[in-house]
Amino acid sequence: MSEQTVLITGTSTGIGLEIALGCARAGWRTVATMRDPGRAERLRDAADSAGVADLIDVRRLDVTRPTAVDSCVAEVMSAYGRLDAVVNNAGAGHVGTLEQESVDEVRAVMEVNFFGVLHVSHAALPHLRASRGRLVTVSSVGGVVGQPFNEAYCAAKFAVEGFMESLAPLAATTGVRVTVVEPGAVASEFVSNIDIDAEAAIAAAGVYGPALRAYLARTGQAFAAAQSSADAAAVVVATLADPAPPVRVQTSDAARQFVGVKLADTDGGAVARLTGGWLA
Known part of the structure; x- marks a missing residue:
């Protein structure tokens, strides 16, 4: 793997950090990108402890800025001469419902979680085609099952899933393998970074207050038994x-x-009963 290069987005914490470490341990030349490289200390310390610091190259990347994406991919190609895999991991959680937020807020969620994936994939695909490489996108179970108070986030992840599922057979004709990876609840900073004041949000939710309280209680229980980032x-x-x-x-x-509930649910009733139960 020592000559193979992988670019990973969103590596300052959580799953992204662990993917970068795992790739480096497997011998990949690992370009670990993040919006703020000032937050790279945890990754660098972990890489030092694992003995793979020489395989990790931390670079700045804001996936919502197409020019920055193009520049980053060009710099990686200049530095290493090849790109064998991309892992789209950067993303942001969001809790809210349509009546109580603006369309601009929904658009911002789409910019990070959907269009950010497209920017990186668009810039990388010609190089992945040359190497017959891999395009892997970290989606979510929320990209398959719509969830109350997650309309914008699930919409973005549904879009990612539809785009990549559509792209996969076409990319395969040129030797590029496309995969979406769907975590459920994961113990990481992803949820805490949503930065929601539960009681204030419930008070502001008006008619949706009781449902939001029940949803947040159920979500807390789910994350208490969450899978580790590693x-x-x-x-x-x-x-x-x-x-x-x-x-x-x-x-x-x-x-x-x-x-599996969704994929076997042709009329939507099973999902409605499942997620509706979260709000009781």
Whole structure:
């Protein structure tokens, strides 16, 4: 793997950090990007402890800025001469509902979680085609099952899933394998970074207040038994090494069971009963 290069977005914490470490341990030249490289200390310390610091190259990248994406990919090609894999991991959580937020807020969620993925993939694909490489995108079970108070986030992840599922067979004709990875609840900073004041949000939710209280209580229980970031990342690293990777892969049994409800639910009733139960 020492000559193979992978570019990973969103590596300052959580799954992204663990993917970067896992790739470096597997021998990949790992370009670990993040919006603020000032937050790279945890990754660098972990890489030092794992003895892989020489394989990790931290670079600045804001995936919502197309010119920055193009420049970053060009710099990677200049530095290493090849790009064998991309892992779209950068993203942002969001809790809210349509009546109580602006369309601009929804648009901002789409910019990070959907268009950011497209910017990186668009810039990388010609190089991945040259290397017959891999395009892996960290989606979510929320990209399969719509969830109350997650309309904008799920919409973005649904869009990612639809785009990549549509792209996969076409990319395969040129030797590029496309995969979406679907974690469920993961113990990472992703949820805490949403930065919601629960009681203030419930008070401001008006008619939706009781449902939001029930939803937040259920979500807290789900994340109390969450999968570790390292375990979720291990699935991504294994997918990169798989000679015949799937188009869709979940990171845990719980995630497989959850998305399985939707994939077998032709009339939508099972999902409505499942997620509606969260609001009681």
